[in-house]
Amino acid sequence: MCPNTASTGCHWDGSPRSARPRRPLRVAAASPSRLLRAGQSGNCRHCGHRVDLYQRADQRPIALHPAEVATAHVPETCRWHLSNGIAHPHGDSSGWCRIPHAVLCPHRTHTARIGPHLEAVRRRLAVRTRRLIDTGAFTPAPPAPDAPPADRGRPVVQMLLGRYLAEQAVEGIRCVAQTRHRHRCPHPILAPGTPAGSWRLLPVGPRRGRPTSPEKTMAVYDLGHLPHGEQRRWRLQRCPAHAVSPEAADLALAGWQVFDPLRHAAHIHTRLPHRASCRPGKR
Known part of the structure; x- marks a missing residue:
């Protein structure tokens, strides 16, 4: 006797199967936020x-x-x-x-x-x-020190006439868009074949109304020479493939923070990084 493994529309007791249709998550075109x-x-x-x-x-x-x-x-x-x-x-x-x-x-x-x-x-x-x-279901995060070692590598990026503190190294900034499989895009925003920024020593900037000191400089990853569309792609934190797909929603918030020289003093570095370029594959 062979069991019947054919797929039917009923359960083993004869009750009908009820499958809920999968509805895709979408964002209204008029919404200023692309976050799902x-x-x-x-x-x-x-x-x-x-x-x-x-x-x-x-x-x-x-x-x-x-x-x-x-x-x-x-x-x-x-x-x-x-x-x-x-x-x-x-x-x-x-x-x-x-x-x-x-x-x-x-x-x-x-x-x-x-x-x-x-x-x-x-x-x-x-x-x-x-x-x-x-019950062991939750462990509070330890208090963060003033300058955690993991946060020391967060660069300052200049784009769209402003400066932003990145959430991690430039090479590791990941796209926030949703893929067709409903997962977050694994691709970085610094992709091969796209123009990259350049590390420069620029003035730190005014601190709460204080004038800029020309002798105080900091390492900044400058994107100001790129086209406006490319700078906007970085600001939206999208890879090149999702930058041309406005219908794709976001699964995470962009990790940029508006740079404040006073609040983010621990991330000010006076020397350029060892690698002069952040282009993948170059040394």
């Missing part, structure tokens, strides 16, 4: 709770609490609302709003009063964090 909803969630490395990552109007990321809160329980300075995938730091005249995760994170010490309702939410999150730690 699947790429906007994460976990806080200090407390282990879920956070939703959104871009602000200045393209900087912000971590928001995943649940909406009644506006009456939230101070005006902590109210945020979402519009077309962009987070805005004020209310939208509705009865509900979003709040930054930093307001409720048990790892942080708050001196300002946030109200009894938010204090109760914060205590519940603290109890859950302690439970996750006790």
